[in-house]
Amino acid sequence: MTEDASLRIETFPVGIASVGLREEQRQIPSGEPPPLPPNSDLSVIGKPQPRVNGRAKVTGAIRYTVDVAPQGLLYSRILRSPHAHAEVRAIDVSAAQRDPRVRAIVRAIKLDDPAQAAVRYVGQPVAAIAATSMAAAEEALRLIRVDYKPLPFVVDMDEARQPNAAMVYDRGLAPGSSAGELVAQAGLPVEGNVRGPARASRGDVAQGLASAAAVIEGEYRTQVQTHCCMEPHGLVADWKPDGLTVHISTQFTTGVRRQLAQAFDLPLEKVRVVVDGMGGGFGSKSTLGNYGRIAVALSRQAGAPVRLTLTRPEEQMDAGNRPATVQRIRLGARRDGTLTAISVESHGTAGVGLNAGVASFAQALYDCPNFESAQYDVFTNAGPGTAMRAPGAWGMETAIDELADRLGLDPLALRDAIDPSPVRREERRIGAEKIGWARRHAPGADPGPIERGIGVAQSLWGANVQTASSIEVRILRDGSVEALSSVQDIGSGIGTVIAQVVAETLGLRPDQITVRIGDTLYPAGPPSYGSRTTASITPPARVAAWKALEALFGEAALALNAAPGDCVARGGRIEVRGEPERSLSFAEAAQRMSGDMISFTETRSEDYGGFRRTFGEAAVARQDLGGVQFAEVAVDVETGIIRVERVVAVQDCGRPMNPLLLESQIQGGVLMGVSYALYEERILDKGSGRMVNANLEAYKLIGPRDAPAIDVTVLENYQGRSATDAYGIAEPANIATAPAIGAAVYNAIGVRLRSLPMTPTVVLTALGKLPLKS
Amino acid sequence: MSGEGLSRRALLGGSVYATMGAGAIEFVARAAEGAEDRGASEASASARIVLRVNGADRALTVEPRMTLAEALRGPLGLTGTKIGCNRGACSACTVWLDGMPVCSCMTLAVDVGSRTVTTIEGLAQGQELHPVQVAFIEHDAMQCGFCTPGMAMSCAALLEHSPDPTPDEVEKAIGGHICRCGSYPHVVAATLAAAKARKT
Numbered sequence: 001m002t003e004d005a006s007l008r009i010e011t012f013p014v015g016i017a018s019v020g021l022r023e024e025q026r027q028i029p030s031g032e033p034p035p036l037p038p039n040s041d042l043s044v045i046g047k048p049q050p051r052v053n054g055r056a057k058v059t060g061a062i063r064y065t066v067d068v069a070p071q072g073l074l075y076s077r078i079l080r081s082p083h084a085h086a087e088v089r090a091i092d093v094s095a096a097q098r099d100p101r102v103r104a105i106v107r108a109i110k111l112d113d114p115a116q117a118a119v120r121y122v123g124q125p126v127a128a129i130a131a132t133s134m135a136a137a138e139e140a141l142r143l144i145r146v147d148y149k150p151l152p153f154v155v156d157m158d159e160a161r162q163p164n165a166a167m168v169y170d171r172g173l174a175p176g177s178s179a180g181e182l183v184a185q186a187g188l189p190v191e192g193n194v195r196g197p198a199r200a201s202r203g204d205v206a207q208g209l210a211s212a213a214a215v216i217e218g219e220y221r222t223q224v225q226t227h228c229c230m231e232p233h234g235l236v237a238d239w240k241p242d243g244l245t246v247h248i249s250t251q252f253t254t255g256v257r258r259q260l261a262q263a264f265d266l267p268l269e270k271v272r273v274v275v276d277g278m279g280g281g282f283g284s285k286s287t288l289g290n291y292g293r294i295a296v297a298l299s300r301q302a303g304a305p306v307r308l309t310l311t312r313p314e315e316q317m318d319a320g321n322r323p324a325t326v327q328r329i330r331l332g333a334r335r336d337g338t339l340t341a342i343s344v345e346s347h348g349t350a351g352v353g354l355n356a357g358v359a360s361f362a363q364a365l366y367d368c369p370n371f372e373s374a375q376y377d378v379f380t381n382a383g384p385g386t387a388m389r390a391p392g393a394w395g396m397e398t399a400i401d402e403l404a405d406r407l408g409l410d411p412l413a414l415r416d417a418i419d420p421s422p423v424r425r426e427e428r429r430i431g432a433e434k435i436g437w438a439r440r441h442a443p444g445a446d447p448g449p450i451e452r453g454i455g456v457a458q459s460l461w462g463a464n465v466q467t468a469s470s471i472e473v474r475i476l477r478d479g480s481v482e483a484l485s486s487v488q489d490i491g492s493g494i495g496t497v498i499a500q501v502v503a504e505t506l507g508l509r510p511d512q513i514t515v516r517i518g519d520t521l522y523p524a525g526p527p528s529y530g531s532r533t534t535a536s537i538t539p540p541a542r543v544a545a546w547k548a549l550e551a552l553f554g555e556a557a558l559a560l561n562a563a564p565g566d567c568v569a570r571g572g573r574i575e576v577r578g579e580p581e582r583s584l585s586f587a588e589a590a591q592r593m594s595g596d597m598i599s600f601t602e603t604r605s606e607d608y609g610g611f612r613r614t615f616g617e618a619a620v621a622r623q624d625l626g627g628v629q630f631a632e633v634a635v636d637v638e639t640g641i642i643r644v645e646r647v648v649a650v651q652d653c654g655r656p657m658n659p660l661l662l663e664s665q666i667q668g669g670v671l672m673g674v675s676y677a678l679y680e681e682r683i684l685d686k687g688s689g690r691m692v693n694a695n696l697e698a699y700k701l702i703g704p705r706d707a708p709a710i711d712v713t714v715l716e717n718y719q720g721r722s723a724t725d726a727y728g729i730a731e732p733a734n735i736a737t738a739p740a741i742g743a744a745v746y747n748a749i750g751v752r753l754r755s756l757p758m759t760p761t762v763v764l765t766a767l768g769k770l771p772l773k774s
Numbered sequence: 775m776s777g778e779g780l781s782r783r784a785l786l787g788g789s790v791y792a793t794m795g796a797g798a799i800e801f802v803a804r805a806a807e808g809a810e811d812r813g814a815s816e817a818s819a820s821a822r823i824v825l826r827v828n829g830a831d832r833a834l835t836v837e838p839r840m841t842l843a844e845a846l847r848g849p850l851g852l853t854g855t856k857i858g859c860n861r862g863a864c865s866a867c868t869v870w871l872d873g874m875p876v877c878s879c880m881t882l883a884v885d886v887g888s889r890t891v892t893t894i895e896g897l898a899q900g901q902e903l904h905p906v907q908v909a910f911i912e913h914d915a916m917q918c919g920f921c922t923p924g925m926a927m928s929c930a931a932l933l934e935h936s937p938d939p940t941p942d943e944v945e946k947a948i949g950g951h952i953c954r955c956g957s958y959p960h961v962v963a964a965t966l967a968a969a970k971a972r973k974t
Contacts, residue, residue: 054911057919058903058926060854060894067853135837228954230858230866230920279856279920280954312859491918491955660914668917668956696952697863704948704958 006030012608012720013038016426026608026720033505033546033723039655039716044504045724046716048660051496052515053489057277064277065249068236070305074103076130076298077137078291079144080314081119084381084689085153085166088117088146091127095143101136104302105129105144106294115173119148120352121381122689123317125290130298130306153381155684157324157349160193160380168193168352168379175354184354184377194347195354196376200363205330208341208370212332214406215341220329220395221755222358224349224682225322226315227388228701231279233319234309235292237299243270244299248292251281252527253486254468257520259288264296275518278490282672283387284320285490286529316694320386321682323348323356327395331403332370337417339368344395349378350385361735362396364624365460366418381689387529389672390461390731394756397457397739402752405443411456411743412437423717424458427628427650431456434648434711435630444750451635452645455743458628459735463621463654463727465604465611466526469536472601473502473544475552479587481506481513483545487525487537488518492730493661494533500658501538501724505545507569508586523601530618531625531728534657539723540602546723547600556589607721623719625727627651629670629736631708633744637767640760644674644708644741652717654727659714666712666733673737675702681757821884827852828896836883843867843878846893854894854923864952868924869893875931894923897930905968906930913964917955925951929965938969 007027012035014024021038039046056062088109096102108125110116119126127144131137152166159165169175174190185198209215235248244266250256253273260271278285295308310319325348332341342363348356359373404411412428419425432438440454471485483502489495495517499510506513516522526536553567556574560567566577575583590598611619632646647670656662679700683692693699718725738756746752751766764770820835825842827850834849843860846852846869855878858866862880869878870892897904906929909915916922925948932939932947939947944965948958 050911050914051916053919054914054916055903055907057916057922058894058907058910059898060852060923062919063853064856064920066856067847069853135839228952230864230918230952230954231856277920278918280918282954312861491916493917664914664917664955664957664960667959671956671958672954695861695863696859697861701952701954702956703950703952704945704962707945707956707958710959 010035013718014720015718016423017716017718019426021718024720028608029605032543032605035720036542036724038718042504044500044510045657046655046659049496049500049510049658051493051661052499052510053495062277064231064279065234065236065247065275066231066309067277068247070236070238072304073236074130074132074298074302074304074306075134075137076128076295076306076308077134077141078125078294078314079127079141079146080318081122081124081126083119083148083150084122084155085151085168086119086148087151088119088126089149090147092145093127095145096129096140099131099136099140099143101132102140103130103132103304104298104306106297106301108290108294120168121383122691123314123383125294125318128294128298130302153689154193155380155382155689156686157326157347157378157380160349160378161347163192165193168381174379193379194376195379197374198357199372199374200359201372203370205341205343205370205372209330209332212340213335214403215330215332216399216402216406217330218399218402218754220327220398222325222392222394223680223756224324225388225676225680226682226699227282227284227320228315228696228699229280229282229284232310232312232315233285233289233291234307235295236305236307237296238305239296239299239303243272244296245272245274246296247274249278249285250275250488251285251490251529252287253488253518253520254524255286255527256288256292260296263288263293264300271520273520275488278488278518281490281528282389283529286387286527312696313694316682316699317691318383320388321383322388323350323385325356325358327358329362329395329399331399333403333407335407337407337409337414339366339418341370342368344373346373347376347378349380349382351380351382353384353386356385358391358395361391361393361460365396365458367420382684389669389734392738393457393459393735394738394742397736398742398754401455401457401739401743401746415458419458421624421626423652423715424626424628426715427652430713431628431630431648431650434713435632435646437630440747443747446748449636449638451637451748452632453635453744453746453748454630454632455740455745455747456628456630457736457739457743458626459732460624460626461531461732461735463535463623463625464530464532465607465619465621466532466536466617467604467606467614467619468524468617469526469540469604470523470601471498471525471537471541471544472523472599473541473548475548475590475598477590477593477596479585479590481508482516483513483541484516484522485525485537486518486520486522487533488528490528492528492533492665493658494528494537496661497534497538497657498541501541502545505542506549506586508572531731533728535621535654535727536604538657538726540604542723544600544602547602548598551598552589552593555592556584559584559589559592609721621721621727623721625653625732627732627736629740631737631740631744633741633748635745635748635763637749640763642678642745642758642763644678646709646711647674647737647740648711649733650713650715651729651733652715653729653732654717654719655725656714656716657724657726662714662729663712665729666714667710669730669733670710670737671702671707673734674706674708674741676756677738677741678757678759823884825850825883825886825891826888827891828893838882838884840883841879842869842881842883842886842891845883846878852893852895856920856923858921858952864921865928865950866921866924868927870927870931873931873934875928894927897926904930905972906933906965909964909968909971910961913960913967915960915964916957921951921953921957925953925957925961929961929968932965933969933972937972939965941966
């Protein structure tokens with residue numbers, strides 16, 4: 001884009017709208033549209049617009065991956081290991097092969113490689129079959145004979161850290177940086193089942209602790225949480241001589257396409273990835289996955305389309321999870337709260353995988369000259385962990401609450417002292433007022449037996465951007481408008497937000513914009529993970545629409561006998577600025593174009609003023625995202641049951657694009673946080689390695705009747721950093737909930753809980769009403 | 775592994791390497807091409823039934839083990855009904871039997887008998903959406919939307935039987951539903967709004 005070479009200066013509104021905006025100048029590429037005014041001056045952006053596919057969702061018409069059924073579809077199932085650890089000596093598929101309904105069989109274990117001829121968790125794929133019906137696939141699966149030699153195993157993280165623990169990986173076989181599909185730090189030492197540490201530090205922690213007036217030290221634990229997407233992981237793979245088409249429930253069509261091309265040695269043009277309805281991901285559908293490779297291999301072999309849908313038990317055992325952690329946190333502070341040292345040592349287990357670290361949050365949220373972290377991955381014989389709606393803040397924010405208590409400071413006053421962010425300061429102020437912080441009593445002061453309390457915690461998240469994010473906007477000669485990108489709607493409603501951006505730019509209504517997304521036939525869109533979709537795709541959507549409009553002005557100007565620069569688009573018309581009587585309808589203007597359409601494809605440009613960091617196609621904006629959440633709880637000290645009665649969530653995400661959808665997403669983040677804090681836990685049987693609650697009833701999820709009242713406030717926080725100035729919300733809405741509840745429980749009962757989930761047993765044990773667990 | 779029965783396509787298949795600790799995915803062999811389908815023997819254990827779905831009689835052949843959810847989604851092509859857990863724990867598959875919400879994953883197709891089945895596809899009257907559907911859209915009572923058809927069926931059933939519910943009654947009516955995206959607050963608000971809209 002040659003015009004990017006020259007820059008121009010523009011004046012942007014900056015600051016929090018409810019506090020007051022100021023003007024700041026930014027250099028922007030000359031090809032970018034003028035600054036977007038604050039939401040109060042806009043007609044579509046920032047307004048509560050119902051989602052464009054709402055009707056399709058409430059009538060059952062929208063097609064999810066599980067609904068895709070091409071002619072000649074075969075059904076497949078995966079044979080999974082019943083052992084937590086075993087050498088696989090043989091896989092005999094001959095009986096299954098003789099079943100005429102069976103059309104393809106693949107092995108998922110490489111028998112001729114001693115390093116890989118093993119299963120390391122219950123539920124690991126061993127083989128898979130595609131057959132003419134689901135029943136046939138299931139029956140044929142039982143005909144496969146696998147010769148296992150069971151080996152010692154360990155599923156408990158504490159036990160796995162012991163020197164005499166069963167080894168998950170033989171020496172030298174532990175995964176390095178490429179285990180799983182997310183990259184971990186390479187070259188870390190492995191001792192037994194423990195890999196690490198990955199270290200980060202600044203300043204001198206020992207000196208910081210020595211100079212502290214108060215030091216708090218605690219061990220905080222979090223459990224394994226599973227994603228529980230309502231639509232299971234699944235795909236329909238259709239391998240044809242002229243190319244591979246994969247319908248897959250994914251958070252990243254572009255990425256899956258690349259993975260498929262690489263795994264099956266195909267040029268990108270031969271691989272098409274499609275997703276329309278997408279039934280939730282929360283991090284677990286970020287990549288192709290083994291199940292994806294298996295289905296494609298089956299389709300290639302069978303020469304027919306193959307559907308693979310994981311069952312709910314498979315979802316729970318082998319579709320990723322949030323790793324469990326044990327975090328030892330030390331904080332040092334002066335009497336006024338000023339932090340002198342933060343030290344985090346964390347052990348986490350992502351099962352047979354990597355990336356169970358949690359220290360990034362502790363490193364970034366508060367000012368402190370002295371910081372150190374040492375993070376270890378502990379291998380256990382359990383299904384691999386994966387990304388899940390941000391690493392939590394349970395340990396760090398609980399420790400901060402403890403520090404406030406120790407110093408005799410109000411937790412909000414402490415944060416005012418150590419958190420430099422003016423945005424979170426305003427969020428604390430708003431939230432405190434809404435929750436009624438002034439009535440908060442001393443810890444444990446409620447006489448009970450239903451003891452109430454209030455707590456607070458904060459979230460921080462990088463404002464992520466995927467720079468390789470493209471979208472095409474077309475104005476057709478009849479005045480209809482299309483926006484096309486492979487970006488997928490995983491439930492947050494990005495298609496609706498794209499329609500709003502294009503409509504606002506063109507002076508149309510959102511329902512006049514046809515949004516075509518979720519298909520790699522369109523320009524490559526960003527992933528829907530890391531809270532980056534809106535930040536990545538809305539700026540190029542506005543730039544493309546604006547350029548298309550400029551071209552349309554060129555056509556309209558002739559008819560209006562005006563200069564193109566004097567044209568404005570408003571209310572479905574192209575007008576001469578200040579003279580609305582000189583106008584054309586949008587469609588009349590479009591009819592004047594010489595070709596069939598005006599089309600511009602744009603890719604996300606750098607943030608104005610540059611990014612803080614860039615790595616490959618990903619970048620982090622200069623400003624942070626975050627939020628402050630307050631929880632009010634009622635603890636029944638006779639039954640140990642905690643009820644979260646109310647949550648006040650005050651969040652920021654740059655420019656809020658659609659308050660209705662934002663409220664939905666923030667409520668969802670809060671509810672997932674309540675569920676994590678109180679109910680959810682993957683339980684593995686130590687004797688067999690099996691998950692005993694691999695379902696949706698014994699794996700406890702929050703239901704409608706457990707939901708607190710949720711009060712959502714979203715700041716308009718303008719920073720003038722892109723054509724839309726919009727960033728993400730998914731993860732920041734989830735991070736603070738659990739520690740806010742924990743702080744509220746402490747305020748209620750006066751006893752500190754440092755482990756999740758806070759079940760009735762945990763509460764009663766902490767209150768000394770149950771014998772301590774041996 | 776013998777090469778017996780390997781087709782040319784299978785030979786070309788090669789193997790697929792996975793990166794996530796599962797080693798390689800290796801082709802084995804596909805069944806002999808043109809082998810006779812066992813469909814006939816399956817059919818011998820099947821029953822011929824008629825389901826009255828969304829006002830129309832639909833004849834189909836089902837195995838006794840086929841659930842109503844599978845019958846709706848498979849042979850009847852009514853994929854609006856979703857299967858989330860397949861054991862009655864999430865209520866995503868909720869449909870009406872004679873106007874009462876049930877988990878279609880826990881109902882055998884052969885047991886439906888003469889009862890009328892209403893699915894999400896049959897909730898609207900032609901192009902006119904049910905008030906619950908209208909309110910779900912306006913209040914954004916959905917995110918990914920996978921639980922939404924079941925949720926809407928339970929909320930609409932509530933309004934059929936209790937036109938003026940309290941918030942607590944709405945929560946009770948959807949008490950068995952799981953929504954991982956967390957749409958519960960908007961579902962409750964939408965259902966109360968739908969009740970109000972129907973009265974006026």
